[in-house]
Amino acid sequence: MSQTRILLAEDSPPTRARLAAALHARGYVVMPVRNGSEALAHFEREQVDLVLSDQRMPRLDGLGLLEAIRRRGNVPFVLYSADAAPDVAFRAARLGAARFLAYPFEVEEQLLPAIEESLVAGVSRSRLSVPDGAARFLGTSPAAAEVRARIRRLAPTPATVLILGETGVGKEVVARALHEESGRSVLRSVAVTELAETLLESELFGHERGAFTGAVIARAGLIEQAQGGTLLLDEIGDAPAALQAKLLRVLETGELRRVGGSTSRRFDVRILAATHRDLDRDLRAGRFRSDLYYRLRQAVIPVPPLRERPEDIELLARTLLNELAASLGFPTPVPSAAFLAVLRNEPWPGNTRELRSTLQSVLLWSDGRGELEPRDLFEAMNANGPARHADERAEQRRLLMAWRLSGGNQEAARRSLGLTRAAWRHRWRRIHPAGGGEEAS
Numbered sequence: 001m002s003q004t005r006i007l008l009a010e011d012s013p014p015t016r017a018r019l020a021a022a023l024h025a026r027g028y029v030v031m032p033v034r035n036g037s038e039a040l041a042h043f044e045r046e047q048v049d050l051v052l053s054d055q056r057m058p059r060l061d062g063l064g065l066l067e068a069i070r071r072r073g074n075v076p077f078v079l080y081s082a083d084a085a086p087d088v089a090f091r092a093a094r095l096g097a098a099r100f101l102a103y104p105f106e107v108e109e110q111l112l113p114a115i116e117e118s119l120v121a122g123v124s125r126s127r128l129s130v131p132d133g134a135a136r137f138l139g140t141s142p143a144a145a146e147v148r149a150r151i152r153r154l155a156p157t158p159a160t161v162l163i164l165g166e167t168g169v170g171k172e173v174v175a176r177a178l179h180e181e182s183g184r185s186v187l188r189s190v191a192v193t194e195l196a197e198t199l200l201e202s203e204l205f206g207h208e209r210g211a212f213t214g215a216v217i218a219r220a221g222l223i224e225q226a227q228g229g230t231l232l233l234d235e236i237g238d239a240p241a242a243l244q245a246k247l248l249r250v251l252e253t254g255e256l257r258r259v260g261g262s263t264s265r266r267f268d269v270r271i272l273a274a275t276h277r278d279l280d281r282d283l284r285a286g287r288f289r290s291d292l293y294y295r296l297r298q299a300v301i302p303v304p305p306l307r308e309r310p311e312d313i314e315l316l317a318r319t320l321l322n323e324l325a326a327s328l329g330f331p332t333p334v335p336s337a338a339f340l341a342v343l344r345n346e347p348w349p350g351n352t353r354e355l356r357s358t359l360q361s362v363l364l365w366s367d368g369r370g371e372l373e374p375r376d377l378f379e380a381m382n383a384n385g386p387a388r389h390a391d392e393r394a395e396q397r398r399l400l401m402a403w404r405l406s407g408g409n410q411e412a413a414r415r416s417l418g419l420t421r422a423a424w425r426h427r428w429r430r431i432h433p434a435g436g437g438e439e440a441s
Contacts, residue, residue, distance in 0.1 A: 004119065005029045005046070009039035009053040009065060019052070022107045036060025040068050044188070044225060048075055050119055054103070055081035055088060063088070066095045068194060071172065076118035080105065094360055096327065133181040136173050138319055139312030143304040147174065150301045155181030160251070162296045163274040165303030168353030171274040172234065174301055179230040184270055186229035188222045193235045200243050202259050205250070211260025223256055223267055230270045236296065237277030237288065248292040306348040306355065313344050316352060317359060324360050333363065335372045338405050342374045345401055374405055375416045399427055
């Protein structure tokens with residue numbers, strides 16, 4: 001236990017000191033920081049076994065930190081908050097927090113057991129069978145096989161690869177697979193949309209001491225940190241014009257200059273870039289530099305949306321359910337054929353990310369019990385509010401799917417959706433004004 005390293009993010013000096021002392025007394029190595037931004041920078045530089053974070057912090061709050069760290073690794077994350085709003089705990093669970101604690105809490109009775117349980121669960125998750133390399137991109141469809149083939153062909157080369165696809169299709173999975181098959185040493189990533197424009201240059205290229213207010217020490221940027229490895233520039237299509245120009249120069253010369261520095265530094269880093277944007281259209285509109293565009297697209301991997309490979313949904317769903325159940329401490333769920341049929345018929349505009357989020361909601365609301373049925377899916381969708389299915393056509397698909405699965409019995413379909421009889425009749429008549437099927441009694 002003495003080697004376990006905990007990153008503590010807390011903006012209140014007294015609370016930070018109290019928690020750090022309590023953890024240190026239990027033999028943990030504690031790395032206290034003042035906010036989420038400092039925590040993220042520390043996470044990039046140091047080995048971290050668990051993150052303990054307050055929710056309300058300046059610059060980057062706890063949920064923002066959790067989301068950013070999940071893009072970079074899978075260490076256990078314990079979030080606490082004085083905000084008793086249930087959506088904070090629910091969002092934390094959906095983002096993958098190991099535990100959520102209401103503040104104030106008892107250190108001995110609540111915090112320390114939560115940390116120990118989270119560390120044990122983290123070890124258990126690490127023992128799950130997780131495929132490496134191109135096999136990370138799951139699917140039996142020809143489209144999925146083509147993505148894996150491109151990964152294996154391009155990974156051993158030094159070529160810059162542009163990964164294209166809608167939000168949530170798995171561009172980061174492709175990037176990690178390319179890195180793992182390349183044999184390079186370390187993978188670093190940054191989302192252009194994640195940082196303020198004023199911080200992007202420093203984050204990528206680093207800065208010297210005194211380069212700007214608050215730069216009290218010199219710091220290597222992500223490119224230097226990835227020396228000998230791979231750097232993923234996520235959401236590159238949203239890069240501001242000034243950064244595009246500087247990034248082009250760095251990529252063409254293989255040299256960088258830290259902010260506030262006067263000397264150039266050589267680097268050996270394989271660059272991957274990803275975006276959901278239509279860069280050809282942005283190029284024509286003058287929003288993206290043509291010279292950077294052609295420099296980035298030495299090779300391209302287009303990642304197809306889930307709606308174009310519905311035959312992959314069953315394998316993805318089973319894999320995600322196993323991973324999520326393990327992370328939540330639930331028994332392995334068994335999805336029924338009807339449950340999988342509903343998943344295959346959903347359009348999933350948010351792709352694999354939306355599928356994962358929906359399945360996590362299913363497990364949370366069903367408490368991980370037994371076989372999963374369509375009712376579990378519908379109840380989770382209803383519990384999460386109307387935003388997911390606010391579109392009228394999506395609602396119609398849900399009603400019709402429930403009706404078909406119930407053998408054309410409206411009463412059974414109504415119960416599976418958790419609707420009142422009046423709500424069912426109102427919505428059903430918008431689809432079938434003249435009726436249809438056995439009436440809900």
